[in-house]
Amino acid sequence: MYDSFHPGQIWLDQEGKRIQAHGGSVFYLDGVYYWYGENKEKTTGDNNIWHWGVRCYASTDLYNWEDKGIIIPPAPDDLRSSLHPSSQMDRPHIIYNKETQKFVCWLKIMHKDGSQTVTVLTAEHILGPYEKVRENLRPLNMNAGDFDLVVADDGKAYYYFERVHSETICADLTADYTDVTGYYSTHFPHPYPPYVREATAHFYRNGKHYLATSGTTGYLPNPSEIAVADTWHGPYRVLGNLHPADNSDTSYHSQISSIFKVEGKKDLYIAVADRWMPKHMALDYNKYSKIFENRFNPNATEQIEVDDTLLKCILDKNTSVADYVWLPILFNGERPYIDWKESWKIEDYE
Structure with missing residues (x-):
């Protein structure tokens, strides 16, 4: 049993297993906190598994978490699905729509060609089951990266996302929260990573x-x-x-x-x-940030030497041990x- 937070240390669930809720969020409902995120338990870097669905945990004290299982399972038998384990699915966000009485989940999907889309699912309970209602959604016809979903007190919802390698967008959601209306604003423009x-x-x-x-x-x-x-x-x-x-x-x-x-x-x-x-x-940090700038800045001239230590880190894809x-x-x-x-x-x- 935990009675405090210990940032950066291994955090175990009530069964003694690593918590797997990465890129996660916390939802409060009827006296219970639900922490959900990317299940990286099989993402060891030596296979083609990016995720194994979305896993959720429940707690009343925020310290000790009960594993409620995989609420959005992977689709290992459908290579074309955005939920196939090799699909680069990131950062699930769930909001509740009082009008439709549905929990709405958005997933960011990175494709092999560099494009990024959204998969949208709905459920009658936060723990599911979830039904896919949109796939390959390109909000505002843009490449949509990391994001957040927020519901205002009046029920209107907003979608903050990275227009990939460009700027931040704030877009209004439709009344059912499964798409954007077309109204948006732009923020924090930058030329490249x-x-x-x-x-x-x-x-x-x-x-x-x-x-x-x-x-x-x-x-x-x-x-x-x-x-x-x-x-x-x-x-x-x-x-x-x-x-x-x-x-x-x-x-x-x-x-x-x-x-x-x-x-x-x-x-x-x-x-x-x-x-x-x-x-x-x-x-x-300063060294590897320059590598990213050189990669995307067409006018970059500074040469950065990538030593074995940095190369090993860049190639390390084992996120199963992320804390x-x-x-x-x-x-x-x-x-x-x-x-x-x-x-x-x-x-x-x-």
Whole structure:
């Protein structure tokens, strides 16, 4: 039994197994927290398995999690399916539609040709079963990367996503939450990685909308960024690094996937993050970020030597041993920031 969080350490479920809910989010329903994400238990890097479905866990204290099983199973017998284990399925997000009384799940799918689409599923309960309602969706006819889904108090829903290697988009969802309406706004334009923002996570506090994002360096971590706005569509004002005390410029060797407010707490928001590469924390961020810039910048001239250590890391695809970094968000006025904590308790916050 756990009675506190231990960021970056191996986190086991109540059966003593590694929790597999990567790129994950937390949904609160009827006194129970549901933590769901990519099941990477078979993604060892020596096979062609990118995922083994979406797995979900349940908890009443946020420390100890019961495995509720795979709520969206893989489709190993259908090579053309976006749910085939070799399909690069990432970052499930589930929202609830009060009008249709359906849970709606969006999945990001990366294709071998470099394009990225969305698969949409619905269910009558958060634990499923889920039925596929859209596949190969190209929202706004764009390549749609990492994203977040958010429902406003009035029931309207919004889709924040990376227009791949370009900018961040905020798009209105249709009334049933299974598509976009066509209305959207653009934010944070950048010419190429690692500066393009991905892994967008939205939260709302004291009348302000916040977007936390990371740069684009694959599974290797990079400096986070936080921006604030008065409305869903902005304009967003960049406040700087969300992890300002982290001298490694790696967001404490993690990438945020979502942010949620703890029920019953006045002002406690938790950033849910993955430490995708726990075996490679000694790498120099500035060096490998230059590799990404050289790859995508057509005018790049600086040559970066890739030594054996860096090459080994870049080629390492074993995400079955990825860990989690859950940390509380602190505030200085309207400015959010995250400090490192070896361990911490919910009970220490109002």
